[in-house]
Amino acid sequence: MKLWNEGDPIADKAAPDGPIETRWERRQFGAKLVNPANRRKLTVIVVGTGLAGGSAAATLAEAGYKVRSYCYQDSPRRAHSIAAQGGINAAKNYRNDGDSVYRLFYDTVKGGDFRARESNVYRLAQVSVNIIDQCVAQGVPFAREYGGLLDNRSFGGTQVSRTFYARGQTGQQLLLGAYQAMERQIAAGNIEMHARHEMLELVVVDGRARGVVVRDLVTGEITTDFADAVVLASGGYGNVFFLSTNAKGCNVTATWRAHRKGALFANPCYTQIHPTCIPESGTHQSKLTLMSESLRNDGRVWVPKRAGDDRKPADIAEDERDYYLERIYPSFGNLVPRDIASRAAKNVCDEGRGVGPGGLGVYLDFADAITRLGRPAVEAKYGNLFEMYQRITGEDPYVTPMRIYPAVHYTMGGLWVDYDLQSTIPGLFVIGEANFSDHGANRLGASALMQGLADGYFVLPNTINDYLAAGPYPAVAADDPAVVSARASVEDRISALLAVDGDRTVDSFHRELGHIMWEYCGMDRTEQGLTKAISLIRALREEFWTRVKVPGTGEQLNQNLERAGRVADFFELAELMCVDALHRTESCGGHFRAESQTPDGEALRHDDAFSYVAAWEFTGTGEPPVLHKEALGFEYVHPTQRSYK
Numbered sequence: 001m002k003l004w005n006e007g008d009p010i011a012d013k014a015a016p017d018g019p020i021e022t023r024w025e026r027r028q029f030g031a032k033l034v035n036p037a038n039r040r041k042l043t044v045i046v047v048g049t050g051l052a053g054g055s056a057a058a059t060l061a062e063a064g065y066k067v068r069s070y071c072y073q074d075s076p077r078r079a080h081s082i083a084a085q086g087g088i089n090a091a092k093n094y095r096n097d098g099d100s101v102y103r104l105f106y107d108t109v110k111g112g113d114f115r116a117r118e119s120n121v122y123r124l125a126q127v128s129v130n131i132i133d134q135c136v137a138q139g140v141p142f143a144r145e146y147g148g149l150l151d152n153r154s155f156g157g158t159q160v161s162r163t164f165y166a167r168g169q170t171g172q173q174l175l176l177g178a179y180q181a182m183e184r185q186i187a188a189g190n191i192e193m194h195a196r197h198e199m200l201e202l203v204v205v206d207g208r209a210r211g212v213v214v215r216d217l218v219t220g221e222i223t224t225d226f227a228d229a230v231v232l233a234s235g236g237y238g239n240v241f242f243l244s245t246n247a248k249g250c251n252v253t254a255t256w257r258a259h260r261k262g263a264l265f266a267n268p269c270y271t272q273i274h275p276t277c278i279p280e281s282g283t284h285q286s287k288l289t290l291m292s293e294s295l296r297n298d299g300r301v302w303v304p305k306r307a308g309d310d311r312k313p314a315d316i317a318e319d320e321r322d323y324y325l326e327r328i329y330p331s332f333g334n335l336v337p338r339d340i341a342s343r344a345a346k347n348v349c350d351e352g353r354g355v356g357p358g359g360l361g362v363y364l365d366f367a368d369a370i371t372r373l374g375r376p377a378v379e380a381k382y383g384n385l386f387e388m389y390q391r392i393t394g395e396d397p398y399v400t401p402m403r404i405y406p407a408v409h410y411t412m413g414g415l416w417v418d419y420d421l422q423s424t425i426p427g428l429f430v431i432g433e434a435n436f437s438d439h440g441a442n443r444l445g446a447s448a449l450m451q452g453l454a455d456g457y458f459v460l461p462n463t464i465n466d467y468l469a470a471g472p473y474p475a476v477a478a479d480d481p482a483v484v485s486a487r488a489s490v491e492d493r494i495s496a497l498l499a500v501d502g503d504r505t506v507d508s509f510h511r512e513l514g515h516i517m518w519e520y521c522g523m524d525r526t527e528q529g530l531t532k533a534i535s536l537i538r539a540l541r542e543e544f545w546t547r548v549k550v551p552g553t554g555e556q557l558n559q560n561l562e563r564a565g566r567v568a569d570f571f572e573l574a575e576l577m578c579v580d581a582l583h584r585t586e587s588c589g590g591h592f593r594a595e596s597q598t599p600d601g602e603a604l605r606h607d608d609a610f611s612y613v614a615a616w617e618f619t620g621t622g623e624p625p626v627l628h629k630e631a632l633g634f635e636y637v638h639p640t641q642r643s644y645k
């Protein structure tokens with residue numbers, strides 16, 4: 001059985017060359033501008049109102065474009081970005097601890113295990129400093145030091161403090177800033193907001209992205225909307241694993257529909273598994289809860305030295321504890337990157353030294369921090385996270401160490417975009433977690449908010465002009481065959497889902513798919529496991545289309561129907577993730593192939609064979625996808641075996 005074919009290589013033609021420090025400036029200068037008087041004649045559809053979509057919509061509207069925004073929540077400010085806890089990176093060097101744009105660039109390229117583009121990452125580091133200024137100007141209440149300066153803390157994979165935060169609610173505060181900026185433009189009539197609408201298809205006319213087909217989630221009405229360009233800011237797809245730290249609604253539908261229409265999907269197998277989540281407690285759970293990485297600034301991770309030691313943590317003496325991250329990685333200690341910390345936790349649990357029910361947990365202990373700083377200081381920094389932990393587990397983390405275990409958290413893969421953030425479909429731009437761009441094979445903590453806001457406030461609003469300058473594009477007729485067929489495919493799929501009328505719930509399929517993915521495409525992956533997963537996914541997908549039960553109709557609020565459509569797309573994505581993971585017979589970042597490890601169990605890359613972005617072309621459900629390779633070059637940060645020891 002052939003699982004994929006190889007096609008022509010792909011190149012990022014928008015990327016400038018020359019000195020890296022001036023690439024972004026030169027691209028901005030080289031991009032065409034649109035005269036302010038002409039901007040109001042141009043319309044942009046933005047799908048998604050999280051940090052990426054919200055900031056993009058506000059900025060484009062502020063610039064004078066007409067924007068139409070979509071989200072499936074009842075308000076743009078409920079986008080999943082609101083859940084982000086720990087912070088946002090920026091190379092401000094307020095701490096005078098040796099930080100710089102170059103160091104943030106270096107840390108991110110290295111942290112991504114040399115599988116990201118240098119040009120993109122450098123730009124991200126440059127723009128990071130503007131983000132903080134923008135957000136402070138909006139009134140985002142970042143934590144401050146006694147003297148009034150913005151405070152910083154550290155996140156994994158770095159030895160400086162560059163993470164700006166607003167207690168454990170950074171995403172919420174940043175989103176309120178972007179949302180207020182959007183609201184201003186909604187009031188000004190430049191943004192038309194469509195909450196509770198789900199994009200179910202992309203409309204491509206004459207090879208360009210020209211619109212979307214959406215379903216009103218309250219009435220079920222299907223409508224089309226056309227524009228000069230479409231921006232997808234629809235977030236990540238971690239929920240393919242069923243259990244993850246993502247909000248329940250997070251899904252792949254918007255990007256997957258675009259993929260089916262010709263947009264290449266890059267590095268789908270790069271999944272981030274976050275080391276500090278509350279362990280799974282039973283089959284009743286529909287999601288998992290993150291305990292922010294910021295906690296590793298002060299919390300110490302340990303397990304008992306002896307396998308099977310089930311005494312209470314307080315009864316285990318200091319010399320019977322293994323602070324394994326501090327032992328194995330003395331330079332970075334508890335602040336090693338997430339991929340490293342997650343694998344280390346899995347290893348100690350595999351050795352039988354895990355704690356809590358089923359032995360699937362490690363301790364995150366604040367006793368030292370409370371002694372050193374005092375409880376009020378710990379409360380001030382992390383109070384809401386401690387409270388959340390206590391409410392969920394019934395244990396008081398001020399007294400008993402937290403129990404944590406790795407869980408799916410973020411997806412580095414996404415639609416392929418060039419330096420301009422344009423996909424392989426002209427006029428379709430993709431920003432935030434929905435694209436694959438800047439994090440390589442592993443994202444450093446506090447870098448997703450940075451990327452989403454960099455894309456939305458600063459990068460896209462500059463690069464999209466270059467495309468829009470050739471507009472307005474000819475009006476799209478509602479009876480254009482491309483529109484008629486896009487709309488019909490949405491209606492047919494809804495009818496097909498309702499028509500099955502089987503005997504298994506959507507959630508039961510999703511849960512089973514998630515188990516397969518976690519087991520075989522999770523923290524470690526093997527050729528045998530991935531091959532098995534592909535057959536299991538195919539069989540389950542077939543069963544889904546013959547046994548799924550979607551009660552109700554399409555002409556009403558029907559959350560089962562919404563979920564069924566999303567799960568149907570997850571099935572196709574899951575297979576591609578496994579194919580991608582199977583073809584990449586190296587380990588890098590969050591992608592750990594058990595067959596490719598160093599003698600001490602670290603990820604072993606094969607740069608000679610795999611220093612590329614894997615961009616996949618859709619050829620039909622169950623058909624072998626075509627692989628297009630984008631070669632990665634490293635002029636500044638030379639690939640080495642990553643070491644945090």
Ligand SMILES: Cc1cc2nc3c(=O)[nH]c(=O)nc-3n(C[C@H](O)[C@H](O)[C@H](O)COP(=O)(O)OP(=O)(O)OC[C@H]3O[C@@H](n4cnc5c(N)ncnc54)[C@H](O)[C@@H]3O)c2cc1C
Pocket residue numbers: 047048049050051052053070071072073076079080081082083084085086087088170171197198199200233234235236245246247250251253254290292409410431432433434445446447448449450452
């Ligand atoms: C618990 C948690 C904590 C985190 N903490 C941090 C942190 O401290 N620092 C950090 O840097 N990162 C953090 N992250 C990651 C970060 O929050 C996300 O990567 C980021 O917020 C994604 O933003 P986004 O704008 O790309 O997408 P989202 O915020 O997910 O927004 C997606 C938007 O798209 C819309 N949408 C999706 N599909 C459709 C569709 N088909 N039709 C219409 N609308 C659609 C949704 O309605 C929503 O408005 C955290 C993640 C989690 C899960």
